Amino acid sequence: MQETIYYSKNHEWVKIKGEQAWIGISDHAQNALGDIVFVELPDTGTEFEAGDVLGVIESVKSASDIYCPVKGTVAEVNEILLDEPEQINEDAEAAWFVKMESVVLPDDHDLMDADDYKRFCEEE
Numbered sequence: 001m002q003e004t005i006y007y008s009k010n011h012e013w014v015k016i017k018g019e020q021a022w023i024g025i026s027d028h029a030q031n032a033l034g035d036i037v038f039v040e041l042p043d044t045g046t047e048f049e050a051g052d053v054l055g056v057i058e059s060v061k062s063a064s065d066i067y068c069p070v071k072g073t074v075a076e077v078n079e080i081l082l083d084e085p086e087q088i089n090e091d092a093e094a095a096w097f098v099k100m101e102s103v104v105l106p107d108d109h110d111l112m113d114a115d116d117y118k119r120f121c122e123e124e
Contacts, residue, residue, distance in 0.1 A: 006069065006111035009120065013093065014069045014111065021070055021103040022096040025057065028121045030092040033059035039085045041097055046074045050106050055097060057088070069111055072100035 003017045011029035015022045030036065038058040048054060048068040055066040076099040081087060088095040105111075112120060 006109075006113065007117035007120075008067065008069045008111055010067045010069075012067055012069050015096075016070070016103060016105065019101060019103050020075070021072060021100045023054065023066075023069065023098050023100065024094075024096045025066065025088065025092055026117070027092045029064075030088050033057065033064065034061045035059055036085045036088045039081045039088070039097070041077045041082065042074050044074050044077055048072060048074070048100075050109065057085075066097060069109075070100065070103050070105055072103035074098050075101040 003015060005013060005015045007013050007026055011026045011032075013024050013026050036057060036059045038056075040056040042048075042055055048071065050069060050071050052068045053065045054068040057064050057066055078096050078098065081095060081097065
């Protein structure tokens, strides 16, 4: 089964494989935030629509909402990040926040592939 990675304008990434998805923030976002000190994540079983606030991430600079780029249900939360949020700074692309199931990518989504996201970040 093919894996597809998309990026949102809010700097989240979503890795989709079948009806499952993993969600995190981009390396660009973690660089902008600085040292991450806290992450608030949803409970397993919580349902989200694309665009809903999924959680909160706090750094020494500021706090930011994490937005859900797809529709789905939280199947697993990366509990390690609750105790070790600095892992996001170490490797943002590997430090996923939640794994979702029953994922639906909206037909009218504005998610970008890696090349489009890179251009988006350069223009920002």
